[in-house]
Amino acid sequence: MILGLLPLAAGSASVLGRPPGDSKGRIGYLPQRRSFDTGTRIRGVDLVQLGLDGARWGIPLPGAPSRRRDAARVHEVIELVGATGYARQPIGELSGGEQQRLLIAQALVRRPKLLLLDEPLDSLDLSNQAAVAALIRRICEEEQVAVLLVAHDINPILGYLDRVIYLAGGGAIEGSPEDVITSGTLSRLYGAPIEVLRASDGRLVVVGQPEAPFVHGDRHG
């Protein structure tokens, strides 16, 4: 809907000050995890490059200045996500966390103002979840980009959120994490007991979620 691919059922929407669909070039989008099977013979660097020029028609002239500029940008964004070491390998041979970093680079390569991430931590192991969550927060600050992400497991990203929207049972609660993520609010929303605990280092942990909630965290740079 934000990308302008689905029509609104009712009401109106404005994305980055324009109607949805008008600002495709300024939105980076990472759909729910696509995994590339081991036989996929495409290099990560080519996948990132597609994020930059994949929608352009015609064949680029080798040696053109725009081509060099594009290559420099691709290199820069791969460096940013820390994927330089394996960007030239076929993506099917990389681990889930490595693939996800390259896909984030692809979404970032056009310097978007808004980054849409659908379950960016899904099917990653715990250490990669923490690393990718920290990476997203760092990108958000360094690249001055607002990040809107959907997650069903909120714990790995709890420390990085500015705003949160919980969707459950036909209802929604929006606000800052401190206001929304409390045992009382969440239990009321889900109609089931949920505990929000504070770990010894001050981090929040949510336990006892009965169904997948919808979390929204964003930060305006």
Next chain:
Amino acid sequence: MVEAAIFQGLSWNPVTDLRELFTYPFMVNALEAGTIVAVMAGVTGWFMVLRRQTFAGHTLSVIAFPGAAAASLAGVPLAVGYFGFCGLGALALAGIAGSRRSLSAESAAIGSLQALALALGFLFVSLYHGVLNGVDSLLFGTFLGITSGQVAVLLVVATAAVSLVAIAARPLFFASVDAEVARAGGVPVRLLGFGFLLVLGLSVAETSQITGALLVFALLVTPAATAHQLTPRPLLGIALSISLALAVTWLGLALAYFSIYPVGFYITSLSFGVYVLVRGGRALRSRRRATAGLALEAA
């Protein structure tokens, strides 16, 4: 001697033999047609393998057979039958792919279409009352009797198809590897899918005229699959795919000219041989890397 019986007319002097290849107009036409077809098959084949549409490509090639048989029956040029049927086939395949059924339902639908095509081809051949002695060349290809007019038609179609693929190269590549993000980025994914099937239909119709309907794969799939094994780089891969298709076509035509066996057999065996070599080499290399890794861990 066995070679002497198989390779009649070969003087075993490369210069003389090469010169003889270009002596007869029919052979020059065959080499020109083969070159055009190989370039086109190399390009579209690379994308076909990337898009995992090998089965759809195979079905288009089977559809080429009733096309050619119907053309013989109606007394029109074979090319009309090839292009007409392959175009219709591409439309049907795009309809199947566009209906968004599950992958297994899609392949089953394509398979049914393929069976229908074969049956139709057989029907047309039967209607022709046996005088259609070229069934084997419809199925397995021939390089005899290609006219300059046919070469010109091939050139026009191939130029059009390759230019279309070149113009759409990046969006097509994007849509093939990453459809969802491509759609979000404004790439017309479905239109490209449909357009590519049409171009694939053209390629198959062209390639069929040299390799026959059943051996289209020798030029369309095998060189492209080999190129994908050799490199993940897109431009290099396409260049390799074209080069391999050209090499097996030229060599296959030359071998067929000097020997008693058909050209389709040579082109198929040569490309299959290269494919097996490359796959074997890669398997060996990855095993060696794995053992090296184990040794490193142990140390």
